[in-house]
Amino acid sequence: MTDTELRALCHRFFDAIERGDCGAVAQIYAPEFRMWVNLTGTESGAEENLAVLRDGAKLHRRRTYDDRIVNTFASGFVVQYSVNVVTHSGARTSLSACVVAQCRGGQITRIDEYLDSGKFRSRTQDPA
Amino acid sequence: MSMTDGEIRELCNRFFDAYQDRRVDELADIYSSDCVVWHNVFGGREMSGKDNLAALPASYEGQRRRTYDDRIINTFEGGFVIQYTLHGVQHSGHKGALWICIVGLCSNGRITRIDEYMDSGRFPAWRGAGPAARENAS
Numbered sequence: 001m002t003d004t005e006l007r008a009l010c011h012r013f014f015d016a017i018e019r020g021d022c023g024a025v026a027q028i029y030a031p032e033f034r035m036w037v038n039l040t041g042t043e044s045g046a047e048e049n050l051a052v053l054r055d056g057a058k059l060h061r062r063r064t065y066d067d068r069i070v071n072t073f074a075s076g077f078v079v080q081y082s083v084n085v086v087t088h089s090g091a092r093t094s095l096s097a098c099v100v101a102q103c104r105g106g107q108i109t110r111i112d113e114y115l116d117s118g119k120f121r122s123r124t125q126d127p128a
Numbered sequence: 129m130s131m132t133d134g135e136i137r138e139l140c141n142r143f144f145d146a147y148q149d150r151r152v153d154e155l156a157d158i159y160s161s162d163c164v165v166w167h168n169v170f171g172g173r174e175m176s177g178k179d180n181l182a183a184l185p186a187s188y189e190g191q192r193r194r195t196y197d198d199r200i201i202n203t204f205e206g207g208f209v210i211q212y213t214l215h216g217v218q219h220s221g222h223k224g225a226l227w228i229c230i231v232g233l234c235s236n237g238r239i240t241r242i243d244e245y246m247d248s249g250r251f252p253a254w255r256g257a258g259p260a261a262r263e264n265a266s
Contacts, residue, residue: 038227038228038245038247039247039249041227071204071207071209073202073203075202076202078202078204078209080231080243080245095168096168096172096245097168097245098168098229098231098245100202100229112211114227114228114229114245114247116169116245116246117247117248117249118169118247118248118249
């Protein structure tokens with residue numbers, strides 16, 4: 001895939017998650033898709049990840065993936081971003097994360113996600 | 129001046145070898161004069177390369193040994209992303225591990241910026257403290 005194709009795929013992926021469009025995310029995942037997260041060190045497949053996304057979308061009023069810095073390499077991309085969440089109570093949370101993705105044939109075959117679980121507890125701010 | 133894939137990979141490995149061997153002088157040569165280091169933990173603050181180097185000797189005192197293993201490096205125009213496992217042996221003998229990702233920007237043979245991502249929730253297991261340590265040791 002070209003640099004432009006990889007960048008477009010990256011943004012299509014995060015835009016779909018932002019919209020809560022799990023159908024679009026499912027189309028982006030390759031059949032052999034695997035996801036790994038540094039919080040647990042465990043891998044999961046597409047179906048398991050999609051279920052997490054569906055459940056996660058219900059937890060918040062809004063979730064945006066902002067300040068995306070995308071760099072592409074031969075087989076994929078790395079994206080650094082801020083996840084900004086507004087909960088149903090109006091509280092806001094923000095955390096910095098990084099995803100390294102392997103891509104093939106217009107789809108994502110693997111995601112390695114790095115984030116800090118400490119931010120889940122410490123960064124939530126109630127509305128003023 | 130732009131760097132080739134080979135030059136960037138070599139610089140990346142040179143950086144981690146120097147970090148592992150506690151060669152602060154070598155790291156000073158690898159950082160550009162305007163290098164900035166940022167972590168997603170420790171308050172998410174930026175620090176200068178010089179301040180980062182100054183903090184290293186005290187940081188090294190925390191462990192008997194650190195190795196930067198399982199390095200997966202991908203390069204892009206102007207930098208690299210490296211995924212690795214940091215293995216540490218504490219002075220107590222406890223062995224811990226952290227999974228870390230660094231995005232490094234490079235220019236003229238030097239690193240100009242480092243963004244480091246890790247999970248602070250793994251720190252107790254890394255240090256050998258608390259219930260998480262038992263999980264890490266199993």
